[in-house]
Amino acid sequence: MKPRLPSPGFTFLLALTVGGAIARADDWPQWMGPGRDGIWRETGIVETFPPGGPPIRWRVPIGAGYSSPSVAAGKVFVLDRVVSQGAAKPPNPLTRLSIAGAERLLCLDESTGKTLWSQEYPCDYTMSYNAGPRAAPTIDGNRIYTLGGEGDLQCRDIDHGTLIWQKHLGGEHTPMWGFASSPLVEGDKLIAIGADPDGVVLAFDKNSGKPLWKAVPAKEPGYSSPIVIDAGGRRQLIVWNPQSLNSLDPQTGEIYWSEPFTSQAGMSIATPRRSGDLLLITAFYNGAMMMKLDGAKPAATRLWKIGGKSERNTAALHAVMCTPVIDDNSIYGVCSYGQLRCLNAQTGQRLWETFAATSADAGPTRWAAAFIIANENRYFLFNEKGDLIIAKLSPTGYQEISRTHLLDPTNTDPGRAVVWSLPAFADRCVFARNDKEIVCASLAK
Secondary structure: OOOOOOOHHHHHHHHHHOOOOOOOOOOEOOOOOOOOOOEOOOOOEOOOOOOOOOOEEEEEEOOEOOOOOEEEOOEEEEEEEEEOOOOOOOOOOOOOOOEOEEEEEEEEEOOOOOEEEEEEEEOOEOOOOOOOOOOOOEEEOOEEEEEOOOOEEEEEEOOOOOEEEEEEOOOOOOOOOOOOOOOEEEOOEEEEEOOOOOOOEEEEEOOOOOEEEEEOOOOOOOOOOOEEEEEOOEEEEEEEOOOEEEEEOOOOOOEEEEEEOOOHHHOOOOOOEEEOOEEEEEEOOOEEEEEEEOOOOOOEEEEEEEOEOOOOOEOOOOOOOOOOEEEOOEEEEEOOOOOEEEEEOOOOOEEEEEOOOOOHHHOOOOOOOEEEEEEOOEEEEEEOOOEEEEEEEEOOEEEEEEEEEOOOOOEOOOOOOEOOOOOEEEOOEEEEEOOOEEEEEEOEO
């Protein structure tokens, strides 16, 4: 079934309006792509992988991290972690210690992988699962915005990495799993998620860093990245934290509507997913909720909310870090133990599930992951084993077309080797990273 793609005219307008974060149509300048919607709109992409896998353009050593790469203006940007010599890593990844080191922003030449510049700053880690930064860089024109794992928000120029302004968004304590929300550019504003209990949603002047407003008081910020949608005749900033799903006026921070949804252990992670008048969120412990957007005003009503008896005994969809897809009247997403599931979008009823794209013969595996990106009438799935899969997803089932191994899983914090980073798709290539390297492979037909 073909993903619901905008018309060419709308795509052009999107390139002009979505956060100002698009340099070229074939860039991937922010979290989940140009529209922050997980759709790769390039054509001329392979139908199946060639024997031996796609041509590797380059591989470059980097440090550890979960942060997705971003690609713009012929450059690849990636955040990683440099641990100080002799710094001890806790044997239990959930243990919180102060670990000395630095965060680093690398700028690579897209064609060759050559390092054009790198900038690093001291950053001792206090979070659990402390491999490295989480949030993807956001490129807007000649500037790049990053949010580090301990809450360091920075604006730099893309030519040399010169620091223009910076803020620290941490509160009294860094969240359990650090700061993971990718910054969002909306017009002349930069939207970021911080740890101020008086307002976790923060707006800054993107050029100067001047604070403009803060909104949504909350005990903790969660880990989900915000999106902006057009609905009910308004631009709506959609923010999901562990207490509620919220819609705000991105210009003023005024709350249009808010729907309670408690996420146990602060695990609001996946990005809210919008399709037409539907808006979906889903969490590991607490299941999924679908909202129906009002067409006449900035408002929404709950269509359904479905939980489960436990993290193992789930009914609808209990996603962890992988954002699901809504295609026509179907939802495709990875549940709590690696089940790739299809649900009816109107009711939340499960239609099918499979482990083929995630843990395969190993069966139920806690937090098993596969990131899903739409391209034309099929999907690219990148799983935690480092495999890139081309598949058709429909209400009748999962149809795998082709699979290749891009890079090895290197992070062992969950008790098995994984790669938990969404790749970037740009210039008919895929850019994927683990804790040791970043690879660029051509996917041109």
